[in-house]
Amino acid sequence: MPIANHHAAVPVIVDEDKCIADKGCTVCIDVCPLDVLWINEETGKAHMKYDECWYCMPCEADCPTDAVTVNIPYLLR
Amino acid sequence: MNINDIPVIDTDVLVIGGGTAGPMAAVTVKEQDPNLKVMLLEKANVKRSGAISMGMDGLNNAVVPGHATPEQYVKEITIANDGIVHQPALMAYATRSFPMIEKLDSWGVHFQKDETGDYDMKKVHHLGTYVLPMPEGHNVKKILYRRLRRNRVDVENRYTATRLLKDKDGNIAGMIGVNTRTAEPIIIRAKAVIMATGAAGRIGLPTSGYLFGTYENPANCGDGHAMAYHVGADLANLECFQVNPLLKDYNGPACAYVTGPLGGFTANAYGERFIECDYWSGQMMLEFFKELDSGTGPVFLKLDHLAEETIQEIETVLHTNERPTRGRFHEGREVDYRKRMVEMHISEIGFCSGHSASGVWTDETGATTVPGLYGAGDMASVPHNYMLGAFVYGQICGESAAEFAKSRGDVELDEAFISTELERIQAPMKVKDGIPPEQMEYKVRRLVNDYLQPPKVTKKMEIGLERILAVREDVSKLCARDPHELLRAMEVQSIIDCAEMAARASLYRTESRWGLYHYRVDCPDQNDADWFCHTRLYKDQNGQMASGTRPVDDYIVPLGEEKDAYNKLRVQKAANE
Numbered sequence: 001m002p003i004a005n006h007h008a009a010v011p012v013i014v015d016e017d018k019c020i021a022d023k024g025c026t027v028c029i030d031v032c033p034l035d036v037l038w039i040n041e042e043t044g045k046a047h048m049k050y051d052e053c054w055y056c057m058p059c060e061a062d063c064p065t066d067a068v069t070v071n072i073p074y075l076l077r
Numbered sequence: 078m079n080i081n082d083i084p085v086i087d088t089d090v091l092v093i094g095g096g097t098a099g100p101m102a103a104v105t106v107k108e109q110d111p112n113l114k115v116m117l118l119e120k121a122n123v124k125r126s127g128a129i130s131m132g133m134d135g136l137n138n139a140v141v142p143g144h145a146t147p148e149q150y151v152k153e154i155t156i157a158n159d160g161i162v163h164q165p166a167l168m169a170y171a172t173r174s175f176p177m178i179e180k181l182d183s184w185g186v187h188f189q190k191d192e193t194g195d196y197d198m199k200k201v202h203h204l205g206t207y208v209l210p211m212p213e214g215h216n217v218k219k220i221l222y223r224r225l226r227r228n229r230v231d232v233e234n235r236y237t238a239t240r241l242l243k244d245k246d247g248n249i250a251g252m253i254g255v256n257t258r259t260a261e262p263i264i265i266r267a268k269a270v271i272m273a274t275g276a277a278g279r280i281g282l283p284t285s286g287y288l289f290g291t292y293e294n295p296a297n298c299g300d301g302h303a304m305a306y307h308v309g310a311d312l313a314n315l316e317c318f319q320v321n322p323l324l325k326d327y328n329g330p331a332c333a334y335v336t337g338p339l340g341g342f343t344a345n346a347y348g349e350r351f352i353e354c355d356y357w358s359g360q361m362m363l364e365f366f367k368e369l370d371s372g373t374g375p376v377f378l379k380l381d382h383l384a385e386e387t388i389q390e391i392e393t394v395l396h397t398n399e400r401p402t403r404g405r406f407h408e409g410r411e412v413d414y415r416k417r418m419v420e421m422h423i424s425e426i427g428f429c430s431g432h433s434a435s436g437v438w439t440d441e442t443g444a445t446t447v448p449g450l451y452g453a454g455d456m457a458s459v460p461h462n463y464m465l466g467a468f469v470y471g472q473i474c475g476e477s478a479a480e481f482a483k484s485r486g487d488v489e490l491d492e493a494f495i496s497t498e499l500e501r502i503q504a505p506m507k508v509k510d511g512i513p514p515e516q517m518e519y520k521v522r523r524l525v526n527d528y529l530q531p532p533k534v535t536k537k538m539e540i541g542l543e544r545i546l547a548v549r550e551d552v553s554k555l556c557a558r559d560p561h562e563l564l565r566a567m568e569v570q571s572i573i574d575c576a577e578m579a580a581r582a583s584l585y586r587t588e589s590r591w592g593l594y595h596y597r598v599d600c601p602d603q604n605d606a607d608w609f610c611h612t613r614l615y616k617d618q619n620g621q622m623a624s625g626t627r628p629v630d631d632y633i634v635p636l637g638e639e640k641d642a643y644n645k646l647r648v649q650k651a652a653n654e
Contacts, residue, residue: 002510003556031125033296034289035235035257035561050561052289055402058125072406075287076326 008051011071012037012059018067019045028059028068080495083264088116088231089482090475091251091267093238094301095119096127096294097464098454098471099273100221100230105475106482107228113479115230116265120237120257120564121296124222127275128294128431128455129464132215134335134398136188137201137463139209140174144198147171151634153204157358157643158434158460159590159603161314161611164633166459169441173469178209181468184220187213199338203354203642208334212394236263238300239567240498241270241308241450244489249308249449251488253498255567260506260560262499266490268482269449271474272437273467274301276319276455277575279568281425281530282522285326288515292321292328292424293455301456302428303571305437306578306622310445312614313438313458313627315582316595318531319429321357322365322376325422329400331378333357336395339387344379344418345371353646357432359592360643366423366531366593377418388414423593425522426530428575431467433594434460435582438613438627443474446615449485451478504553505566511556514565518572521548525576533583533597542580549573577622582614585624 014028014037021029022044029037029046037059038049046068053073060068092103095117103117119126140150150171155162178196182188189197189210199208225232238254242264251266278293289295306312322343324331333343333355345351345368352364369375380388391414396404412419430436436458443451451474452458454467462470505514528541552570557563588604589597610626617623 001512001554003513030122030234033121033126033130033294035121035564052295052565054289054291054295056130056294057401058130061131061401062125070402070405072327072402072409073285073287073290076285076290076328076406077409 009074010048010051011053011055011073012048013069013071014046015067016043016045018065020065021046025064027062027064031058031062033058080492080499083262085490086116086263086265088265088267089113090115090269090271090478091265092117092271092273093252094127094273094275095123095232096273096275096454097129098467099271100225101468101471102271102273102453102475102478103230104224104228105472106479107230109476109479110483113482117225117230117232118236118238118254118265119232119234122234123225123232125218126296128297129217129399130294131401132217132398133211133464134214134332134394135211136178136209136465137334138174138207138461138465139178139196139198140171140207141178141196141198141209142175144206148634149205150207152636152639153202154461155632155634156636156640157203160609161434161590161629162460163440163630165441165630166439168633169473170459170462170466170469173472174465177465177469177472184224186217186220187211201334201337202356203646204639208338210335212398215398237564237567238304239502241304242490242494243308243447244491247309247448249447250490253495255502255563256560257564258560260563262502264495266488268485268488269451269478271451271453271478272301272305272456273454273471274456276427276429276431277302278427278429279572280427280522280575280579281525283328283425284422285328288519288522290328292323293427293429297455298568298571299428299575300568300571301452302437302578303574305445305452306574306616308447308450309616310447310450311438312578313436313611315428315435315578315614316586316612317359317434317591318579318594319427319433319435320362320531320593321424321432322362322421323424324378324403324406325420327403327406328424329403331419331421332395336378336380336391339391340383341378341380341391343421344377345373346375346377347373348379348418351648353648358643359433359594360646361592362423362594363592363596364647369423376421378421379418380414381417385415426525426579429455430458430460431455431462433591434458442477443470444477449481502567505555505557505563508554508556511554512551514555514557514562514569517548517551517555518565518569521545521569521573521576524548525579529579529583531593531596533595535584535597535599538580538584542577542584545573545576545580549577578614581622581624582612586612
């Protein structure tokens with residue numbers, strides 16, 4: 001079967017001004033139990049690539065620059 | 078890529094899963110013998126993986142001298158589990174429970190103490206006192222991580238195990254798996270293997286419809302249950318589903334163990350208590366379920382009668398520990414504990430011995446039915462084990478596996494099996510126009526909800542099984558665009574295995590038991606004459622999924638007069654009311 005791309009609003013927000021992933025930081029990416037945070041190749045900053053979030057918060061709690069905010073996924077709000 | 082292109086890693090003891098039981102198991106092997114090589118394999122990263130990624134707010138089953146005895150605990154869990162327990166395994170936990178608390182305390186885990194310095198025990202269970210709050214329990218994972226480093230345990234993060242290996246004599250031989258970021262396969266040869274892969278928490282679909290909004294950490298999708306099945310280990314009592322009372326939609330614990338000792342309770346729409354005891358048992362869940370669908374439903378967590386300082390204490394614990402986004406969820410809906418009750422609901426189903434009794438069969442040494450393979454934590458079958466049980470059985474398995482590994486000679490690998498498994502791992506990335514793992518996962522989990530969620534009905538379960546097997550037929554069409562999707566494609570195959578196991582195990586036991594967990598509407602009574610036994614689920618000689626029974630060993634602790642206590646959980650109203 002052919003495959004379509006579908007859009008989803010994701011719960012984790014990264015403040016690109018505060019994020020230092022482009023300087024080599026991978027803390028949020030490392031601690032995510034579902035491996036859904038990745039480096040955005042265009043900006044060099046961390047972002048949520050897959051809408052597979054347990055809203056568990058290590059990414060926010062461990063970020064050294066307070067750049068990460070975990071929101072409740074829209075379907076649960 | 079074929080088997081000769083992949084370097085084989087050798088270790089004495091392999092631990093699969095770095096959440097709660099796994100790190101304790103790995104550290105224990107090193108404590109037994111620092112010369113043993115130990116490898117800890119984790120699908121995510123051991124720093125923040127598993128059920129206690131953000132810590133834990135209390136021990137639900139601590140057996141502390143002066144408050145309870147191991148005999149009392151074994152008796153209460155036997156009664157709460159309708160008699161179907163392997164008491165020696167409960168007793169092994171109960172006697173080691175307190176030494177483990179002291180060990181964790183010495184490692185820096187903070188438990189609540191009273192003004193005299195004693196552990197501040199609370200009563201939540203129906204009969205005894207076993208709850209120990211840990212309001213500063215958010216750093217458990219950091220403490221475990223330090224111990225792994227100090228004991229020089231080799232850690233491999235971001236690898237998911239896909240199949241266990243055994244030698245020609247039927248002993249465990251290691252595992253094969255895949256890197257979740259590069260899709261590179263890994264083969265580990267081991268003299269003993271400890272599985273600590275957590276609950277199977279991604280079988281059913283949460284009511285929110287969000288695939289990852291599960292009660293359990295969704296990384297715990299049942300890989301361990303599927304791998305144990307395929308390597309030939311027995312699984313036990315899988316029909317004793319985990320179903321939990323949770324905050325509606327948020328799908329996290331409410332949490333009665335924290336709020337109960339402070340005066341909070343589970344109430345109906347009129348703010349009335351309807352269950353005698355908030356401890357999670359199948360019998361309690363059945364009353365919860367009946368109330369939800371009654372004229373006085375739904376069900377709520379009631380805190381709005383409590384004093385301001387009590388509510389602040391509850392907020393501090395609940396909004397910083399275990400599931401800390403809970404506060405944000407309430408904020409979004411303008412729910413304030415002071416002003417209104419919080420709506421509750423029941424969770425999707427799962428296999429989880431931590432809360433019920435379903436899992437891979439293990440005895441009091443942590444051994445499965447495959448020599449050299451051990452299981453600890455939520456995936457193993459010791460009932461009502463919770464976090465402290467995961468630590469204790471991690472320790473027991475560490476001791477048993479170290480012993481087994483030391484007595485074992487060279488381990489031979491089955492190359493033909495490995496080649497077949499490599500093909501299975503690599504298949505989804507070769508399919509272009511196929512079915513994405515997310516769609517297949519949604520479908521099978523939706524079927525589980527429609528046909529297997531209790532109350533269970535025979536004909537519905539038969540249809541459910543047929544539909545689940547039809548999804549299995551589509552597995553060859555699974556497609557993955559990248560290594561991350563490959564991880565999900567491997568996981569959905571474990572989920573399908575678990576869904577089939579859930580259906581077959583539920584159909585096999587033709588009675589009702591464990592309250593809501595196995596409430597079969599067309600066989601509504603408990604039938605001790607035919608079903609006072611464990612059930613087995615295993616792969617038979619023809620590779621088919623089969624069921625059987627295992628007798629319950631003679632009790633070492635008699636039940637006495639309290640044997641029916643958990644059948645009287647509904648609040649009795651006065652006759653003149």
